Amino acid sequence: MSREPSDALAVQVTSLRKVYGDVVAVDDLSFEVERGSIFCIIGPNGAGKTTTIECLEGLRQADSGAVLVAGLDPIADHTRFVHKIGVQLQEIGIPPRMKVREALHLFAALYRTSLPLSELSAELELDGFLSKRYGSLSGGQKRRVNIVLALVGDPEIVFLDEPTTGLDPESRFRFWEYIRRQNARGMTIVVTTHYLEEAREYCDTVLFLNEGRAVMAGPPERLIAESGLAARVVLPRAALGALREGDLAALPSVAHVRGTETSFYVYGDGNVVGEVSDFLGERGASPGVLEARPASLDDIYFLAVGPEGPEGGR
Amino acid sequence: MNPTALRKLIVTELLLALREPGAMFMSVILPLAVFLALGFSVGVIEIPVERDAGVVEIFHVRDVLLAGNIAWVTAVFGIVALPQTLVEFRQHGIFRRYRVTPMPSYMLIIAPLAVGAVIVVVSLALMLVVGWLALSIRFGGNAAMVGLAILLSYLAFAAFGTAVTARIRNTRTALGLGLVLFAPMLVLSGAFGPREAFPTSLQLVGDWLPLTHAYDLLTFLWLGATWETETTIGVPVWVSFVYLGVVGAVCVVASVRLFRWD
Numbered sequence: 001m002s003r004e005p006s007d008a009l010a011v012q013v014t015s016l017r018k019v020y021g022d023v024v025a026v027d028d029l030s031f032e033v034e035r036g037s038i039f040c041i042i043g044p045n046g047a048g049k050t051t052t053i054e055c056l057e058g059l060r061q062a063d064s065g066a067v068l069v070a071g072l073d074p075i076a077d078h079t080r081f082v083h084k085i086g087v088q089l090q091e092i093g094i095p096p097r098m099k100v101r102e103a104l105h106l107f108a109a110l111y112r113t114s115l116p117l118s119e120l121s122a123e124l125e126l127d128g129f130l131s132k133r134y135g136s137l138s139g140g141q142k143r144r145v146n147i148v149l150a151l152v153g154d155p156e157i158v159f160l161d162e163p164t165t166g167l168d169p170e171s172r173f174r175f176w177e178y179i180r181r182q183n184a185r186g187m188t189i190v191v192t193t194h195y196l197e198e199a200r201e202y203c204d205t206v207l208f209l210n211e212g213r214a215v216m217a218g219p220p221e222r223l224i225a226e227s228g229l230a231a232r233v234v235l236p237r238a239a240l241g242a243l244r245e246g247d248l249a250a251l252p253s254v255a256h257v258r259g260t261e262t263s264f265y266v267y268g269d270g271n272v273v274g275e276v277s278d279f280l281g282e283r284g285a286s287p288g289v290l291e292a293r294p295a296s297l298d299d300i301y302f303l304a305v306g307p308e309g310p311e312g313g314r
Numbered sequence: 315m316n317p318t319a320l321r322k323l324i325v326t327e328l329l330l331a332l333r334e335p336g337a338m339f340m341s342v343i344l345p346l347a348v349f350l351a352l353g354f355s356v357g358v359i360e361i362p363v364e365r366d367a368g369v370v371e372i373f374h375v376r377d378v379l380l381a382g383n384i385a386w387v388t389a390v391f392g393i394v395a396l397p398q399t400l401v402e403f404r405q406h407g408i409f410r411r412y413r414v415t416p417m418p419s420y421m422l423i424i425a426p427l428a429v430g431a432v433i434v435v436v437s438l439a440l441m442l443v444v445g446w447l448a449l450s451i452r453f454g455g456n457a458a459m460v461g462l463a464i465l466l467s468y469l470a471f472a473a474f475g476t477a478v479t480a481r482i483r484n485t486r487t488a489l490g491l492g493l494v495l496f497a498p499m500l501v502l503s504g505a506f507g508p509r510e511a512f513p514t515s516l517q518l519v520g521d522w523l524p525l526t527h528a529y530d531l532l533t534f535l536w537l538g539a540t541w542e543t544e545t546t547i548g549v550p551v552w553v554s555f556v557y558l559g560v561v562g563a564v565c566v567v568a569s570v571r572l573f574r575w576d
Contacts, residue, residue: 057414082416093411095402097333102326109319110415133333153415 005071010035010157010188011056016065018051018212025051026212029065033205038179038189040199043209044305049192050090052209053161056190057087070156083112086155088146088163096135100126100145103134104152111153120148123178125171139166147175157188164193176202196297206297210305220297227303229255229295233266233276239289240264240280251275256303267299319417323425327399331429337395342437345383349441352379353449363454363537373537376449380441381536382505384464385528387437389499391430392471394492397479399426401488409575419575427472434468454538463535466555467528470562474524477565480572499525509546521547524561527554 006012011033018026026048033039041049054060055067058074058081067074070084094103104121108114121127124144129137134145147163164172172195180202183189193199199206200220208215216223237243237259245259253271257264266276277287331337357376364370403409403422412422445451478495479488500506502520509517509526520526530545531554539545541552 059410059414079416082414085414087411087414089407089411089414091407091410093407095330095408096406097330098326102329106319106322106326107415109316109322110417 005068007071008035009033009068010037010070011039011190012066012068013052013056014066016052016055016067017063018048018055018060019063024212026055026062029209029212029214031207031214031217033188033190035188036183036186037204038183038191038202040203040206041190041192041209042194042196042199042206042301043215044194046211047209047305048212049209050161051212053159053190053192057085057159058082083153084156086150086153086158088143088150088158088160090161092134092142093146094134094142094149096133098134099131100134100137101130103145103149104130107149107152113154114152115154117152120151123174124148125174140168140171143167144171144175151182155187157190158182160189160191162192162194164195164198172198196301200297208301208304215304216300223300224295224297227295227300228269229267229299229303230270231268231272231292231295232299233268233273234291235264235266235276235280236289237262237264240283240285243283248276248279251279258302267295267303320421320425323417323421324428327425327429328432331395331399331433334395334398337398338433340390341387341395341433342440345387345437346440346444349379349383349445350448352376353445353451357449361537365538371454371538373452373454376445377451377454378533378536380438380445380451381460381532382529383441384434384438385467385532386500386503386505386525387434388464388468388528389471389496389525391434392468392473393475393478393496393499394489395433396426396430396472397475397482397488397492398485400476401479401482401485404574404576405483405485407576413575423476430472431468434464438464453536455535456538460532460535463528463531463555466558466562467524467531470524470528470558470565473562473565473569477568477572480569481574483574499523502526503529504546505529524558527557530554531558 009032013032014030016026016029017024029048029052041052043049051060055062056069056074058078061075069081072081072084074081104117108117121130124147126144126148129141134142137145143163143166147160150158150160164175167175176198179189191203204219205217206220206223207217218226243264245257245264248254248264248266249257251268253275254266254268256267266272268275273292276290280287280290353376357374357379359375361373361375361378362370363373409419409422413419475492478491482488482491502509502512502516502523503525504520505525509520512520526547530547531551534543534545534551539551542550544550545554547554
């Protein structure tokens with residue numbers, strides 16, 4: 001099953017399926033990435049993020065389904081395909097004895113065009129260790145080198161697999177600033193992350209994966225609006241005596257309650273803060289114990305994929 | 315693939331090879347040291363070589379040491395050093411990384427082969443210069459035939475090393491296997507002592523090892539052997555040529571079938 005290539009779409013995935021032995025890594029996954037957008041794949045450990053992105057990169061052959069990237073089949077049209085993409089893999093990928101500067105110059109020479117190395121190196125803070133061997137770098141430094149190598153050929157579409165994992169906040173900020181600048185020039189960005197706040201702030205579209213399937217997809221703000229969740233309230237158990245999850249879940253504005261050892265997490269619509277507050281008042285507990293904040297992508301995520309939370313990917 | 319990229323790849327890989335002191339020692343320093351040590355000790359032993367019409371020309375052991383050393387230098391590269399590069403590329407996902415660039419995969423085999431060729435030539439040149447200056451060595455053969463034999467044994471051992479490590483994903487395993495294969499070959503080839511001293515059974519094993527053929531081929535050609543000259547294995551020179559070619563061809567086919575990029 002395949003589709004007509006579209007000029008407006010950077011990536012077209014139709015009914016993608018990939019199985020490793022007995023494990024279904026990706027199942028019946030379909031989505032599209034618009035040209036010039038920043039697209040983010042989010043999901044817990046083992047959700048199939050890396051498998052999906054590696055099928056897009058042509059590093060893995062799907063068992064069934066179709067993948068088109070820049071209108072090309074990543075495996076059948078490999079020779080043309082590799083000129084259009086840039087890739088950052090999670091694994092090492094650079095000989096440990098190669099110096100950073102050598103890697104940059106070598107990779108720049110592989111492409112017909114390249115972004116200015118001095119600018120890339122300055123923006124992503126490689127200047128301090130250009131003469132060091134790749135094998136001697138810290139995890140965050142290696143990650144930055146790999147990001148630069150993905151961008152150096154000035155690709156139409158860049159695939160970044162957890163680019164910001166292990167980066168400090170300043171480096172993450174600089175990374176996203178640079179990515180946004182390249183995006184403004186027209187580069188399409190496909191990224192996996194487990195930082196939901198990044199996805200909300202920088203990405204046009206997010207795709208939530210769980211157990212190899214798409215749970216939901218769309219612009220982050222729209223997903224929050226459509227979820228009906230407006231706020232999250234946290235109540236410490238210690239202040240509430242014998243309160244049970246069911247008591248809170250029975251309130252009309254409450255969509256979901258998650259009880260932990262120490263607290264109740266109550267998700268609901270615009271009335272949830274008022275209702276929970278009144279409820280506490282009726283029971284003689286001080287409403288002052290509750291902590292409320294507007295619903296975030298994290299909340300949608302937890303409700304969609306369960307309480308394990310986002311971790312590394314595969 | 316543009317020529318600049320290939321040149322850059324080869325230069326970068328050459329730099330990487332220079333940063334591997336073990337491989338440099340085995341391929342350049344050790345052969346030179348062995349050459350000098352043996353050259354100054356047993357180098358004076360005479361080797362009478364019969365020419366046409368019963369004329370006997372006298373060479374010395376020192377003249378031919380270099381040729382034997384080059385035989386095992388090509389084997390060290392093919393069986394130990396080249397697999398280190400290829401297995402490291404496999405182990406660290408470097409093949410995978412290059413696969414998503416415009417670099418064609420075969421360049422990743424060509425580049426280390428080019429680097430190995432440079433190292434073998436440097437090792438040979440160093441022994442030639444030092445041997446000529448310090449030991450006044452003589453060459454009695456046909457340079458083209460010697461060159462062809464070096465190239466053939468280089469390619470045969472490269473194919474052999476690539477085939478036996480085609481699925482190994484750990485450089486230490488590859489190093490262990492390489493040394494386990496290379497060390498007995500070196501001893502049984504006669505490079506470190508005459509094969510006549512071994513029991514017949516070990517001599518027979520040695521007869522089938524590619525390094526024995528490469529060693530005999532190079533030492534005999536160095537002193538002016540022809541295609542028909544019989545070597546210590548008891549076969550004419552041309553048979554060793556063919557034998558190395560067959561070993562190389564079989565290993566190339568095996569490599570193509572077995573080789574894993576990741």
